[in-house]
Amino acid sequence: MDLIFAFFVALQDALVAAATSPWMPLVLFAVCVLDGFFPPVPSETVLVASTVVAWTNSPAMLPLILVVAIVGAWIGDNLAFAAGRRIAAASARGQASRRSSPLVRRLQREMDYRPAGIILTGRFIPVLRVAVNVAAGAAGMPWRRFVPLSLLAATGWVTVTTALALVVGTLVPLDPLAVSMIAVGIALAAGLTADRIVAWRRDPATRSETV
Helix, strand or coil: CHHHHHHHHHHHHHHHHHHHCCCHHHHHHHHHHHHCCCCCCCHHHHHHHHHHHHHHHCHHHHHHHHHHHHHHHHHHHHHHHHHHHHHHHHHHCCCHHHCCCHHHHHHHHHCCCCHHHHHHHHCCCCCHHHHHHHHHHHCCCCHHHHHHHHHHHHHHHHHHHHHHHHHHHHHCCCCHHHHHHHHHHHHHHHHHHHHHHHHHHHCHHHHHHHC
8 A cells, every 4th residue: 555655656647747847848849749659648738737837837838738639639649540541451451350459340340320429539538539439430421520530539628628627626625636637537427428318319120228
């Protein structure tokens, strides 16, 4: 328990230090880009911590945080989409069986029915967001369609996450790490709920069963 507590204290100190340093925008940008195709990077936590610390110490930094996070998330999502297009190319050569996971293949099929809903709501769910964007590329979605959808998804994700950080940080005067955990949990629940609502509205059979 002591080691776990020490780990979280060190994590909190690192987040606060990064959020209050002049390098904060660059750190946030890099984390958001990496999270687009490398799930273990905790972009939600860094974004929330940056928002809470900036709101407490320098509110004028908030617009920069929003822009940097949106651009970083958008670039990361498009990198995952590019990887999906490579999977599609491998499929054409008969090499896809070793390149795509069952989850990606399932999402590829779902893209035929509700691509916008999957991309927009998938952005709020870590790990799944990577699979969604890879599946969009593997499904052959035109880049001209994915670019605006991914920008809208990144903008919505950053807006909701920062808003939750501000609300939770105001109502619950805890340390930035605790606020991060609460806000991230709410954002994940919102993303999962939105995805279920979109799926319910798109599937008449499911809707008739629940009535």
